[in-house]
Amino acid sequence: MLTAGESQDPTSPVGAGQVLSLIRDGEAVTRADLARRTGLARSTVAQRVEALLAHQLVYEAGGSVSTGGRPPTVLAFNRSAGVILVADLGATHSRLAVSDLAGAPLREQAFDTDVTRPPEEVLGWLHERFGALLEDIGRERDDVRGIGIGIPAPVAFSRGEPVAPPMMPGWDGFSIPGWFSHYYDAPVLVDNDVNIMALGEHWTHWxxxxxxxxxxxxxxxxxxxxxxxxxxxxxxxxxxxxxxxxxxxxxxxxxxxxxxxxxxxxxxxxxxxxxxxxxxxxxxxxxxxxxxxxxxxxxxxxxxxxxxxxxxxxxxxxxxxxxxxxxxxxxxxxxxxxxxxxxxxxxxxxxxxxxxxxxxxxxxxxLGDRAGVIGAAIMVIEHVLAPETVDRAIQAYMGGAPRRRQPSH
Amino acid sequence: MLTAGESQDPTSPVGAGQVLSLIRDGEAVTRADLARRTGLARSTVAQRVEALLAHQLVYEAGGSVSTGGRPPTVLAFNRSAGVILVADLGATHSRLAVSDLAGAPLREQAFDTDVTRPPEEVLGWLHERFGALLEDIGRERDDVRGIGIGIPAPVAFSRGEPVAPPMMPGWDGFSIPGWFSHYYDAPVLVDNDVNIMALGEHWTHWxxxxxxxxxxxxxxxxxxxxxxxxxxxxxxxxxxxxxxxxxxxxxxxxxxxxxxxxxxxxxxxxxxxxxxxxxxxxxxxxxxxxxxxxxxxxxxxxxxxxxxxxxxxxxxxxxxxxxxxxxxxxxxxxxxxxxxxxxxxxxxxxxxxxxxxxxxxxxxxxLGDRAGVIGAAIMVIEHVLAPETVDRAIQAYMGGAPRRRQPSH
Missing domain, CATH: 3.30.420.40 (ATPase, nucleotide binding domain)
Known part of the structure; x- marks a missing residue:
């Protein structure tokens, strides 16, 4: 006989990711609210919240929104649970940034670049600069939750590969996520530079x-x-x-x-x-x-x-x-x-x-020159905090799949 | 103390509508599967299924998918729970149809029309033809779950109103859903005719x-x-x-x-x-x-x-x-x-x-001439069977809000 909370389907429409969304949007911030809001059994809610706490995506903010009795613990989204690395690579100049999980830039830098160079050379340089940015703000590679890169070329978005790029002849079909996977255990999204600028401008001002x-x-x-x-x-x-x-x-x-x-x-x-x-x-x-x-x-x-x-x-x-x-x-x-x-x-x-x-x-x-890095950060955050992605990440973690990140307080 | 299944939030992400979606797509067709798939308490699943049964959107198909013990009841989507009325109004010729909830046309008719006539005249005619179509297939007005209409004009989709239509001067800002609300207790969606054709063609062949x-x-x-x-x-x-x-x-x-x-x-x-x-x-x-x-x-x-x-x-x-x-x-x-x-x-x-x-x-x-009515039916079905819409309809029904429809077997 199956009881609620036991052997949950991992693809359940109300996984930990959906619970995180409710907390992040401030729609339900106590375990009781979450049970009411989702219709989940309380034991299931407790399990979901436990997973989010272990993953450091939420923290117990203490305090209370109750008016009597033992005050329920308020849960809050941890925007510092990790960082996002982004780059807007242009033909002649590029902008790099590291942001928190709410999209606020923590550090930004601009460089003159030559994107017509071979991908290994450009990405090698980018990897170095990303390392310096992380060091600058006192963070580790393992803190990186996602990477977003804009390039001046058509991109096969699902694969993160430039497609017949007129300005970047050596990059045709080169897997940018594949290259970064040697260094980072985090999703890498690649898009056309104008797309991320549109996203940044839309999200910020329109x-x-x-x-x-x-x-x-x-x-x-x-x-x-x-x-x-x-x-x-x-x-x-x-x-x-x-x-x-x-x-x-x-x-x-x-x-x-x-x-x-x-x-x-x-x-x-x-x-x-x-x-x-x-x-x-x-x-x-x-x-x-x-x-x-x-x-x-x-x-x-x-x-x-x-x-x-x-x-x-x-x-x-x-x-x-x-x-x-x-x-x-x-x-x-x-x-x-x-x-x-x-x-x-x-x-x-x-x-x-x-x-x-x-x-x-x-x-x-x-936003001027900054539209690209702001848009790239939004693109990556929307992806890594999407309920499905959060569920998958937690699943892999709970299932004991090898991961570099260790939960700590 | 709140227990699962008690005072559910009506906007819960797993309402009856989501349960219906799982049944309709064949992803979970027994109460036990639904509990596993959604993470809902069994009592909550039972409640959701009860609402869908009362609303005649699902039926107990009997049979069994079990291999031992008491066989669980298999639930199935009831595509005959109601009908959809659609019209593709053209400048000089129009096509009308009535379809089931899976989009299969039950009856179709074509007419010469003059859409430049005033809206009351054209819609009065359309209302009559809809009545005849229903009679033809032995259905009542109360069986109509939704109405979809395409017109050769720009449309403010959320309001169902033509906007400055060059060919239909008397229709500017006329509320087509408002007109039909005197006769039908069902949502009325209005769209530009080319949009519903695109939808029909895409859904059927592309x-x-x-x-x-x-x-x-x-x-x-x-x-x-x-x-x-x-x-x-x-x-x-x-x-x-x-x-x-x-x-x-x-x-x-x-x-x-x-x-x-x-x-x-x-x-x-x-x-x-x-x-x-x-x-x-x-x-x-x-x-x-x-x-x-x-x-x-x-x-x-x-x-x-x-x-x-x-x-x-x-x-x-x-x-x-x-x-x-x-x-x-x-x-x-x-x-x-x-x-x-x-x-x-x-x-x-x-x-x-x-x-x-x-x-x-x-x-x-x-699809030729039929693209419009097929697309209009799809548009309406996607709307009336969307989880939010189903939840709202059941909410109104359960809450005892006045409704014409009576559940019967």
Whole structure:
């Protein structure tokens, strides 16, 4: 005869992970509340809480919310139960951070990098920097609960592998989680850089909208898509690749992808810099273009404004197709946002249907360079604290599967 | 002192609805299995099952899956516990159906309709036809568990109201669920017609892909978007409105929306018919255009082929932006699918990035006219059998709230 609490199915819909969610959201913070809220037998609740305590994911905060009798113990989520390591690897500059389990950054650093180098070299360097960050805050490798990495390439998200990355030729099909598994006993999530920026921006500043586009206008042009509060990655992880949409009237512009009139080749930072440079202005990168705009150089202003119009033409179709609640412009060139946004608005509002633009908000990134690391941390936390993941981790631990981490107080 | 099974929180994550899900999917079909699978106390499981039995959503199938001792009773989902009424209202023709709770159609009918008439008139007619359908299969109004309606207009989905519908001027902001609430005690879901077609097609033939575009090419042109297996409706319910994307090279074509060069005005069925008619061919509607293509009329073939190319240009951007796993062409004009698809493929594959088209499948609708009613039934069933909805319904019933339905055997 089976009694409650005995030989529980490990995939039960109310495992320890779900109990953690209730505690984390403050919806039920005593064992009695948890039993009421879940319908679980008290013995089962006690078992679930014990597992979370052993795993250090919750702690007994003492205190009481009771009004009489023996006060029940209040349980609280332990945001310091571990740390998350994240990196936003860009073509020429990268940002690294270590954050707690609530997503608050504990340390951040920026570097000049060259992501075209072979993966072992770049990841070896990244591993070293991660080690230094941990040392900096007095934490160990075993404290790392998850790693999140953004790269400027399409990514097969479920495998953490770049797919035919134009800028990173040696990385095609390279398993980034596989590489890190030699050093860390923690999940490694890899995503396209623009996707994690979209996530960071959405989570921090745009939570009141369900559907958001984050358009990065830097050396190239790409778009991160949030549909129903989740990243839409597409069938091959290639969603948001608007840089190679063909613009009408630019048939003389040949793109390095082999097509003609690609948006990126007309309105991207590299293309603008090349055009201004050919006209005798000191512009090598998109940052130089922004500097010229800030200095009031008319030719640069005119070029960025026109780039905005071209972007607006492509976004007009995205607006009709996707009907987003907000569009956020980020990337180096977005720092010249007044000129860029003016061009985008001018064209996209004129070409889109009135209903799709009625309540559409458009602005420039508020997180700037930090959007990527913030988004990567959120992505990893949502994964490692998801009820299923917590259940699996506890299962492995309880089952005596080898683990490096030792519970301690 | 609280004991399990006593004063359960109605919003418990394992309510009767979750128990129903396990039974419906065949994951746990005896009370003992349900206790093991959910971690609920046996008394709680008994209570949940009792509620489902009283609500006639499950029945005791007798039999046994045991190998010894007293055989436990096997529980089964009762797909005949009620029926779903659905309608796919088109501009000129509509399809109605009544289905069981597993989505199997019990009766279907097609009608010529005029959806530009006032809502009370159209819905009054629809109500009558629904009544006749029920009578036909020997069911009562009280057996109706949900109603699903697709209309050729943008819809505020949460309210079931058309939003500024170009073809249905009198329907703006009209509450379709409000109108039906005088006759039925069941949820009424309203969606854009192309969305329910996309859902029907995806659910029936394309479940192996997560992201799908269903493009309806009829009188006008619209697109239903499935992202992560869910309909993407957009911020104003206007997503997929690609009919008014501007095509390059058609600046002389003025659309009734006020813009120039709109895809729909160049490549939609009405536009093609008008052009062929002006050239002396007998074409009033998109169906006439298809008839001419089938008869081998060169001018019609050439026109449809060119329409496919124009559509392909717009879809090329959708492919780069959204990276779908499949694109399905539906609508009247899609019946001339060989010519249309050839044009679409010719342009869209050439203009899209190789990775986004590498595994992209493209085909014409397999459900044809039936996609809408099948999708509408799925939409309603997923809603009325969702654990939260079942819990709320049972709660109201148990709490003695007034209900028309009486449980009976």
């Amino acid at each position: 939570r009141d909208t369900e559907h958001l586009l984050y358009v990065k206008v830097g050396t190239g042009i790409g778009c991160g898509i949030v549909s129903g509060r989740r990243i839409h990655r597409g069938a091959q992880g290639a969603a948001g690749d608007i840089g190679h949409v063909r613009l009408a009237g630019y048939d003389d512009v040949v793109c390095r992808c082999g097509n003609i009139g690609c948006l990126e080749e007309v309105a991207g930072g590299r293309a603008l810099a090349a055009r201004l440079s050919a006209a005798g202005l000191p512009a090598k990168t998109s940052r130089d273009v922004v500097a010229l705009v800030r200095a009031g150089e008319p030719m640069a202003i005119q070029a960025v404004r026109e780039a905005g119009r071209c972007l607006g033409e492509v976004l007009a179709e995205c607006i009709n197709f996707f009907n987003p609640g907000a569009i956020v412009l980020g990337g180096d060139l977005a720092e010249a946002h007044q000129q860029l946004l003016a061009g985008v608005r001018e064209v996209s509002f004129g070409r889109s249907l009135p209903m799709a633009t009625r309540d559409l908000r458009m602005g420039s990134s508020q | 479940r192996d892909t997560e992201h799908l575009l269903y493009v309806k090419v009829g009188t006008g042109i619209g697109c239903g978007i499935v992202s992560g297996r869910r309909i993407h409706r957009g911020a104003q319910g206007a997503a997929g409105d690609i009919g008014h994307v501007r095509l390059a090279g058609y600046d002389d074509v003025v659309c009734r929306c006020g813009n120039i060069g709109c895809l729909e005005e160049v490549a939609g069925g009405r536009a093609l018919a008008a052009r062929l008619s002006a050239a002396g061919l007998p074409a009033k509607t998109s169906r006439d255009v298809v008839a001419l293509v089938r008869a081998g009329e060169p001018m019609a073939i050439q026109a449809v082929r060119e329409a496919g190319r124009c559509l392909g240009e717009v879809l090329a951007e959708c492919i780069n932006f959204f990276n779908p796993g499949a694109i399905v062409l539906g609508g009247d004009l899609a019946e001339a699918h060989q010519q249309l698809l050839a044009g679409v493929r010719e342009v869209s594959f050439g203009r899209s990035l190789p990775m986004a088209t590498r595994d992209l499948r493209m085909g014409s609708s397999q």
